[in-house]
Amino acid sequence: MRKIDLNNFQVATNGTARDINSRIMLNLVRKHQPISRADLTRHSGLQRSTVSVITEQLISEQWLREGAVGATLRGRRPTFLHLNENRAGIFGINVRPFFTNMALANLEGRFLEQESIPTPTSPDKFVSEIAERVRSMMKQRPQMAYEGIGVSLPGRVDLSSQKFIFAPNLGWHEEDLKKRLEQVTGLSVDLENEANACALSEFWFGSYSDGVSNLIAVAVSEGIGVGMILNGQLVRGPSGLAGEFGHVIINENGPKCGCGNRGCWEVFASNSAAVRYYQDARPSGRDKTFEDILQLAEQGDRKAIEALENMAHYLGRGIAMLVTGLAPDVIVVVGEVTRAWDRLGPVVTDTVKQLSFTHTTTRIIASGPAPQPRLRGIIALVLQKHFGAPMIA
Amino acid sequence: MRKIDLNNFQVATNGTARDINSRIMLNLVRKHQPISRADLTRHSGLQRSTVSVITEQLISEQWLREGAVGATLRGRRPTFLHLNENRAGIFGINVRPFFTNMALANLEGRFLEQESIPTPTSPDKFVSEIAERVRSMMKQRPQMAYEGIGVSLPGRVDLSSQKFIFAPNLGWHEEDLKKRLEQVTGLSVDLENEANACALSEFWFGSYSDGVSNLIAVAVSEGIGVGMILNGQLVRGPSGLAGEFGHVIINENGPKCGCGNRGCWEVFASNSAAVRYYQDARPSGRDKTFEDILQLAEQGDRKAIEALENMAHYLGRGIAMLVTGLAPDVIVVVGEVTRAWDRLGPVVTDTVKQLSFTHTTTRIIASGPAPQPRLRGIIALVLQKHFGAPMIA
DNA sequence: TAGATAAAGTTCGAGGTACGAACAAAACCC
DNA sequence: GGGTTTTGTTCGTACCTCGAACTTTATCTA
Numbered sequence: 001m002r003k004i005d006l007n008n009f010q011v012a013t014n015g016t017a018r019d020i021n022s023r024i025m026l027n028l029v030r031k032h033q034p035i036s037r038a039d040l041t042r043h044s045g046l047q048r049s050t051v052s053v054i055t056e057q058l059i060s061e062q063w064l065r066e067g068a069v070g071a072t073l074r075g076r077r078p079t080f081l082h083l084n085e086n087r088a089g090i091f092g093i094n095v096r097p098f099f100t101n102m103a104l105a106n107l108e109g110r111f112l113e114q115e116s117i118p119t120p121t122s123p124d125k126f127v128s129e130i131a132e133r134v135r136s137m138m139k140q141r142p143q144m145a146y147e148g149i150g151v152s153l154p155g156r157v158d159l160s161s162q163k164f165i166f167a168p169n170l171g172w173h174e175e176d177l178k179k180r181l182e183q184v185t186g187l188s189v190d191l192e193n194e195a196n197a198c199a200l201s202e203f204w205f206g207s208y209s210d211g212v213s214n215l216i217a218v219a220v221s222e223g224i225g226v227g228m229i230l231n232g233q234l235v236r237g238p239s240g241l242a243g244e245f246g247h248v249i250i251n252e253n254g255p256k257c258g259c260g261n262r263g264c265w266e267v268f269a270s271n272s273a274a275v276r277y278y279q280d281a282r283p284s285g286r287d288k289t290f291e292d293i294l295q296l297a298e299q300g301d302r303k304a305i306e307a308l309e310n311m312a313h314y315l316g317r318g319i320a321m322l323v324t325g326l327a328p329d330v331i332v333v334v335g336e337v338t339r340a341w342d343r344l345g346p347v348v349t350d351t352v353k354q355l356s357f358t359h360t361t362t363r364i365i366a367s368g369p370a371p372q373p374r375l376r377g378i379i380a381l382v383l384q385k386h387f388g389a390p391m392i393a
Numbered sequence: 394m395r396k397i398d399l400n401n402f403q404v405a406t407n408g409t410a411r412d413i414n415s416r417i418m419l420n421l422v423r424k425h426q427p428i429s430r431a432d433l434t435r436h437s438g439l440q441r442s443t444v445s446v447i448t449e450q451l452i453s454e455q456w457l458r459e460g461a462v463g464a465t466l467r468g469r470r471p472t473f474l475h476l477n478e479n480r481a482g483i484f485g486i487n488v489r490p491f492f493t494n495m496a497l498a499n500l501e502g503r504f505l506e507q508e509s510i511p512t513p514t515s516p517d518k519f520v521s522e523i524a525e526r527v528r529s530m531m532k533q534r535p536q537m538a539y540e541g542i543g544v545s546l547p548g549r550v551d552l553s554s555q556k557f558i559f560a561p562n563l564g565w566h567e568e569d570l571k572k573r574l575e576q577v578t579g580l581s582v583d584l585e586n587e588a589n590a591c592a593l594s595e596f597w598f599g600s601y602s603d604g605v606s607n608l609i610a611v612a613v614s615e616g617i618g619v620g621m622i623l624n625g626q627l628v629r630g631p632s633g634l635a636g637e638f639g640h641v642i643i644n645e646n647g648p649k650c651g652c653g654n655r656g657c658w659e660v661f662a663s664n665s666a667a668v669r670y671y672q673d674a675r676p677s678g679r680d681k682t683f684e685d686i687l688q689l690a691e692q693g694d695r696k697a698i699e700a701l702e703n704m705a706h707y708l709g710r711g712i713a714m715l716v717t718g719l720a721p722d723v724i725v726v727v728g729e730v731t732r733a734w735d736r737l738g739p740v741v742t743d744t745v746k747q748l749s750f751t752h753t754t755t756r757i758i759a760s761g762p763a764p765q766p767r768l769r770g771i772i773a774l775v776l777q778k779h780f781g782a783p784m785i786a
Numbered sequence: 787t788a789g790a791t792a793a794a795g796t797t798c799g800a801g802g803t804a805c806g807a808a809c810a811a812a813a814c815c816c
Numbered sequence: 817g818g819g820t821t822t823t824g825t826t827c828g829t830a831c832c833t834c835g836a837a838c839t840t841t842a843t844c845t846a
Binding site for chain 4: 011012013014015016017036037038041048049051052053072073074075076077078079
């Protein structure tokens, strides 16, 4: 139960009950579609009459559409309802240090369009390039209602101002990306940290996530980012800084980290760490990337395998911290490293079992082969606005 | 924004709007009392008429009472409203390994009655002893409406079943304490972990907590427990296990911990750790307790001071982890150690500043001299049911 | 001292919402 | 072809907030 924040609350009005129940209807349709009004009644506990009125309204607002007529053993046949997947076209933009992916997705999270461009060197160029591509995609599908744009960034975004702060790997110093993108596209824009995006993606689209309300995503790349969903909602912290577990010190005598300290988790468990382990073991392999090491390991290269297993051990070390401290239902590992999960998964889980006595409640899994978890998460971010519980009181 | 959990949701009914707005009224009165209906209108944004009806209802339900008449420069004088502090008598029971405190508090968290008893050796004796004392206190104040009993336990409590699990320091193996207490007292009973209770206490009664919605309590005693409030609500995890940061490993070569691993945070930063540091430095002081060490330090004993400062350093080490990973508004340290906070506070904050680059958003403070943070938290736990945001959708 | 002004608080009709019973529609069974 | 069953709609009731009009109780002004 949440305490009411008297600095930021919302009273209930005449439309509040309808708002709440509409959202429940939308979620039930999303989960069970195709589904009849009668089944919605059974699932929701509302009256038939109420369900009837609400669905009529949602149909007139284009959120739902009627579909085929179903079969029953006896009695009148039900009319199935579906989500109108063209009701909300959402643009997802995933900014990474070298490449930027862009996609147009529908309500159901299906990608209708995808492209990839080299990340523009300045925010100016980024804004104009994105604007152009968004406009051209919108022209191609004029029948679609466009809901907004979500941007995944390798950095932290201030929650209230939506300005972004702390994006060391990107080198941008743009303060008000949100407003500028909104001006040039006419759509609403949301910025989000990439680890949070991964968490949202798994939370809204993960097949295992039914009944889960505490989920942590560990995004492993050059560094490690953590996105947390606790009590069914993203934990951003007061200024969007929450989740930097990658910079928790696990060995104070360890190698230096970019953050200024020594022995941070990501120094031991990121892709860069695996590259370092490999290079230390094979000084001739100076030019190898993490991709190369994954391939070498697949081909049976002993040193590559050891480097990855070492990385996996430390991944487990940090995940043990998350399990002990937060005991979520699920921890999802996202990143290239999951391609070798057959080999590395057991190393991770064994380490966690050994180091955390609360491990029994938490499942540790690798993100599925879903394309682009970051993009998916961005879709979820915008989806939340219509499908999430309204913030009343 | 929270995702709606389709396995556990609540539709909005006719009374939902009233429920929400009543709770907002109650909170506004709690914060601003004495306050007039007109001011409630201004603070809430509701209509005068609506406020009038709601307050009338709350008065008839004994939550509010009318008080003195205020003064204005011109016009009709406002009638002040107050919380009716006798509306909800709450029993708080704080179970610790050796002693159990018990208190009766009113709505405003003021203690009306307190006693302390040696912790009964078995749950059977505990239940009967508590029942007797509760009954006798209730008899003494027949005009009061009794809301329930909250119990703070040195262990973790399963959220859904309210059975308690993992209470190693207590040695009890009672499975259904809640039901048994309810049967003998006729009141509703809630069990909660003591660190969570501390967090609730600070969150609902802390003077600094206005506008704060992310708060972490670090309860330092023989071990270390962590209670987390994120996004304005307690994080319990799927089965109440969240918060065992005390058993996160900060040095894998450290001393053995009761949990079976080596080098857990609490091995370095709990009261027991300080005792160990002192004994290592002064082998003659084998029989000294943590209390003794606090006193010796006050008297200027160099070894005692060093032991405490060493403890404080490691406290900072673990708090840095919480700051880096969760970046809350506030971290509150609770426990005997705060009595030496003038000396130890700077050690803690310096360590955190050095080890966490996100420290700027987080204030680290010692729990005030408020009596019995655990009891206070238990009051808050029961208070939440009436003052918290209702869980709709 | 009487009327104007101002603020607090109440009353009441309008519009929105869920509920629940009655009703209509559309299938199957015998 | 009538009875039964299930789906879906209609409509009156009760509850809620809104907002305007009204009442109450002050002070200010002439």
